[in-house]
Amino acid sequence: MDIQEYMQQVGKNAKASAKVLARAPTATKNRVLLSTAEILEQSQSELLAANAKDLEEGQQIGLDSAMLDRLALNPDRISLMCEGLRQMATLPDPIGQITDLAYRPSGIQVGRMRVPLGVIGIIYESRPNVTADAAGLCLKSGNASILRGGSESLRSNQAIAICIQKGLAMANLPTTAVQIVETTDRAAVGELLRMSQYVDVLIPRGGKSLVERVSKEAKMPVIKHLHGICHLYIDESANLEKAIRVALNAKTQRYGACNTLETLLIAEIIAPKILPDLARMYLEKGVELRGCPMTRALLTSLPIVDATPEDWDTEYLAPILSIRLVADLDAAMEHISTHGSAHTDAICTEDWNKARRFLTEVDSSSVMVNASTRFSDGFEYGLGAEIGISTDKFHARGPVGLEGLTSQKFVVLGDGHIRT
Amino acid sequence: MDIQEYMQQVGKNAKASAKVLARAPTATKNRVLLSTAEILEQSQSELLAANAKDLEEGQQIGLDSAMLDRLALNPDRISLMCEGLRQMATLPDPIGQITDLAYRPSGIQVGRMRVPLGVIGIIYESRPNVTADAAGLCLKSGNASILRGGSESLRSNQAIAICIQKGLAMANLPTTAVQIVETTDRAAVGELLRMSQYVDVLIPRGGKSLVERVSKEAKMPVIKHLHGICHLYIDESANLEKAIRVALNAKTQRYGACNTLETLLIAEIIAPKILPDLARMYLEKGVELRGCPMTRALLTSLPIVDATPEDWDTEYLAPILSIRLVADLDAAMEHISTHGSAHTDAICTEDWNKARRFLTEVDSSSVMVNASTRFSDGFEYGLGAEIGISTDKFHARGPVGLEGLTSQKFVVLGDGHIRT
Numbered sequence: 001m002d003i004q005e006y007m008q009q010v011g012k013n014a015k016a017s018a019k020v021l022a023r024a025p026t027a028t029k030n031r032v033l034l035s036t037a038e039i040l041e042q043s044q045s046e047l048l049a050a051n052a053k054d055l056e057e058g059q060q061i062g063l064d065s066a067m068l069d070r071l072a073l074n075p076d077r078i079s080l081m082c083e084g085l086r087q088m089a090t091l092p093d094p095i096g097q098i099t100d101l102a103y104r105p106s107g108i109q110v111g112r113m114r115v116p117l118g119v120i121g122i123i124y125e126s127r128p129n130v131t132a133d134a135a136g137l138c139l140k141s142g143n144a145s146i147l148r149g150g151s152e153s154l155r156s157n158q159a160i161a162i163c164i165q166k167g168l169a170m171a172n173l174p175t176t177a178v179q180i181v182e183t184t185d186r187a188a189v190g191e192l193l194r195m196s197q198y199v200d201v202l203i204p205r206g207g208k209s210l211v212e213r214v215s216k217e218a219k220m221p222v223i224k225h226l227h228g229i230c231h232l233y234i235d236e237s238a239n240l241e242k243a244i245r246v247a248l249n250a251k252t253q254r255y256g257a258c259n260t261l262e263t264l265l266i267a268e269i270i271a272p273k274i275l276p277d278l279a280r281m282y283l284e285k286g287v288e289l290r291g292c293p294m295t296r297a298l299l300t301s302l303p304i305v306d307a308t309p310e311d312w313d314t315e316y317l318a319p320i321l322s323i324r325l326v327a328d329l330d331a332a333m334e335h336i337s338t339h340g341s342a343h344t345d346a347i348c349t350e351d352w353n354k355a356r357r358f359l360t361e362v363d364s365s366s367v368m369v370n371a372s373t374r375f376s377d378g379f380e381y382g383l384g385a386e387i388g389i390s391t392d393k394f395h396a397r398g399p400v401g402l403e404g405l406t407s408q409k410f411v412v413l414g415d416g417h418i419r420t
Numbered sequence: 421m422d423i424q425e426y427m428q429q430v431g432k433n434a435k436a437s438a439k440v441l442a443r444a445p446t447a448t449k450n451r452v453l454l455s456t457a458e459i460l461e462q463s464q465s466e467l468l469a470a471n472a473k474d475l476e477e478g479q480q481i482g483l484d485s486a487m488l489d490r491l492a493l494n495p496d497r498i499s500l501m502c503e504g505l506r507q508m509a510t511l512p513d514p515i516g517q518i519t520d521l522a523y524r525p526s527g528i529q530v531g532r533m534r535v536p537l538g539v540i541g542i543i544y545e546s547r548p549n550v551t552a553d554a555a556g557l558c559l560k561s562g563n564a565s566i567l568r569g570g571s572e573s574l575r576s577n578q579a580i581a582i583c584i585q586k587g588l589a590m591a592n593l594p595t596t597a598v599q600i601v602e603t604t605d606r607a608a609v610g611e612l613l614r615m616s617q618y619v620d621v622l623i624p625r626g627g628k629s630l631v632e633r634v635s636k637e638a639k640m641p642v643i644k645h646l647h648g649i650c651h652l653y654i655d656e657s658a659n660l661e662k663a664i665r666v667a668l669n670a671k672t673q674r675y676g677a678c679n680t681l682e683t684l685l686i687a688e689i690i691a692p693k694i695l696p697d698l699a700r701m702y703l704e705k706g707v708e709l710r711g712c713p714m715t716r717a718l719l720t721s722l723p724i725v726d727a728t729p730e731d732w733d734t735e736y737l738a739p740i741l742s743i744r745l746v747a748d749l750d751a752a753m754e755h756i757s758t759h760g761s762a763h764t765d766a767i768c769t770e771d772w773n774k775a776r777r778f779l780t781e782v783d784s785s786s787v788m789v790n791a792s793t794r795f796s797d798g799f800e801y802g803l804g805a806e807i808g809i810s811t812d813k814f815h816a817r818g819p820v821g822l823e824g825l826t827s828q829k830f831v832v833l834g835d836g837h838i839r840t
Contacts, residue, residue, distance in 0.1 A: 200813060367533075372839050399830070
């Protein structure tokens with residue numbers, strides 16, 4: 001197989017079907033989502049068989065148990081995938097929405113119409129459910145998609161793609177509106193990164209090294225999510241009961257998520273009142289605590305690890321928390337600005353002015369007052385779905401839903417108007 | 421001068437002042453705009469003296485008269501520059517605007533707050549008024565700016581920058597919030613394109629070769645405007661009187677603008693009724709006409725140049741118009757999709773469905789019905805000002821005003837809410 005030729009063909013197919021998809025009626029797009037869900041359910045045995053082969057090969061090549069778990073499909077996970085597609089069908093169609101249509105002094109009416117971006121490339125790792133999820137979001141937002149999953153999940157992804165393509169065919173849409181890259185040759189990724197004539201935006205979903213490679217080499221715009229070093233600052237004005245609840249939830253509700261708390265900052269003056277209890281609760285839940293010297297001095301009776309400078313810059317994605325006492329709000333914001341990743345940062349405070357300053361001055365994609373960082377998520381925010389979280393500022397910031405996969409053009413309505 | 425060291429310092433200064441600017445109150449930013457306008461007026465003689473030196477050197481190095489004209493300042497142009505700054509002061513401040521704040525089922529309130537992009541680099545050619553204009557827009561939108569004008573206008577730009585920096589100092593803002601690159605060494609541009617750690621977005625304003633170079637080499641996002649090959653399609657359902665008015669205005673109101681008509685498409689069936697009159701009017705205004713074979717067959721008594729295939733892909737920026745007869749709306753949209761530059765395209769029609777199809781299906785940054793393409797402009801659209809026109813889809817599309825220089829972060833307000 002000539003990889004370059006193959007990928008060029010994939011790109012051409014995508015570009016051509018993007019034109020059709022851009023003007024597909026809402027009802028047609030919803031029909032594809034709903035029939036795909038049905039076909040996926042009917043194809044459960046095929047999906048599980050394909051997945052079993054992927055899992056078998058995964059074991060042979062020595063994937064660890066976490067990777068094998070992410071790779072595995074089962075009836076529950078297939079149901080969730082279908083549930084996701086059905087939910088997308090209920091979301092409002094962003095395409096064609098006209099906003100701000102208003103008369104100008106010249107007599108013309110000017111407004112903005114939401115349009116698809118065109119072709120979206122998604123590069124992701126083992127979870128096969130991303131195939132249905134990403135394809136559905138791209139489809140609903142009127143975009144063609146090229147999906148490049150992990151090579152360990154190729155057979156599962158192929159089986160899912162067949163269902164999606166059946167759904168497209170049933171609605172008379174081109175089956176190339178959703179294509180998966182049907183080769184495990186890594187050269188295909190390099191090719192994808194260079195095909196800016198066909199691919200309008202790339203979304204890498206996976207580990208930091210994947211995201212860094214894509215950002216560096218891609219010749220088209222990238223919606224990227226590098227990492228989440230999330231902070232909670234407990235101010236001296238905090239309500240202690242709320243602060244403990246939020247701090248525990250932000251760290252322990254799920255350890256491996258990008259919106260999980262990694263560093264807890266506490267105002268020095270309030271630390272003796274809150275930290276001993278809070279630390280014990282974390283330790284009881286099995287969280288390893290790494291503290292600054294002041295933290296350790298305060299908690300001499302507890303097993304607190306000495307935090308190194310690297311700790312402040314580390315996304316643990318694990319039951320580990322770094323803790324630092326700071327003088328005040330300014331010191332906390334300084335720490336966040338220096339060590340944060342502009343993902344999600346929160347403050348616990350009952351002080352109006354401090355809340356207002358934190359919201360305004362902390363330059364992260366999500367800033368929160370008295371709420372757990374774990375809320376930073378497309379579903380929780382009401383976007384209906386999420387293709388990823390952007391820690392960039394350009395185009396999209398924070399959780400990216402359907403709207404992040406669109407653009408707006410200007411529409412001008414006149415009656416023979418000319419410029420003078 | 422070590423160019424790399426110098427540019428790195430400019431970048432560091434910009435990044436540091438961007439933090440201050442991001443939280444500068446609206447009143448402070450407006451004060452800078454108003455005092456800068458006043459200082460520019462008071463400094464008229466210094467500005468003209470600096471400009472005279474630029475002009476003298478421009479003549480010595482053999483700049484053509486069009487370039488010298490663009491380079492020239494005079495009291496009128498200085499007034500216009502000041503007028504522009506005063507108008508920016510009246511625009512609503514986009515920064516801090518919170519939209520869509522609403523309760524979610526979990527009890528948290530989620531909204532979006534508009535924030536600056538950070539540091540904006542602008543690379544432009546001879547017109548010195550861009551210095552005040554661009555600096556003003558970046559300032560009002562809370563961004564620091566690094567301005568790299570043409571080397572032929574360095575002294576004029578320096579004189580303008582001194583006025584802006586005085587305005588900043590009077591409001592106690594860092595004078596490095598607006599910096600011009602004070603060297604004509606071309607290596608400085610290469611450095612600027614690589615400084616992605618300091619520069620958040622680049623905006624090239626100038627000819628196609630400049631824009632292409634910047635797009636190709638920049639390591640940060642670029643808001644780019646490549647070229648404008650704008651079309652008007654006169655459908656058989658058009659009102660002839662309106663169509664003639666719009667067609668004439670779109671081409672002849674100003675020849676050198678990017679939103680000027682370059683190709684006129686006419687439905688074959690209506691061409692005999694409209695084209696002979698329209699062609700005569702164009703010729704009377706001194707517009708050279710280049711026609712397809714059918715156009716020429718229809719206008720045998722008029723001097724119509726034979727259009728070559730290149731004509732359909734050419735932005736003339738001159739009193740030249742290419743004319744092509746097409747079978748119908750579909751053929752017109754096919755021509756636009758093949759030869760257009762996704763800038764601005766218009767239709768003249770009285771047919772509801774054709775208007776609706778054109779607005780939906782033509783994939784350009786501005787699509788118009790019964791209005792002159794010359795309306796495609798930030799002021800005409802009510803954006804208040806314009807830093808450029810984007811023919812991209814990512815982040816910004818069409819005329820880019822203050823909003824295009826901003827991003828949105830999520831704000832989450834809670835009362836001790838946790839995720840379950």
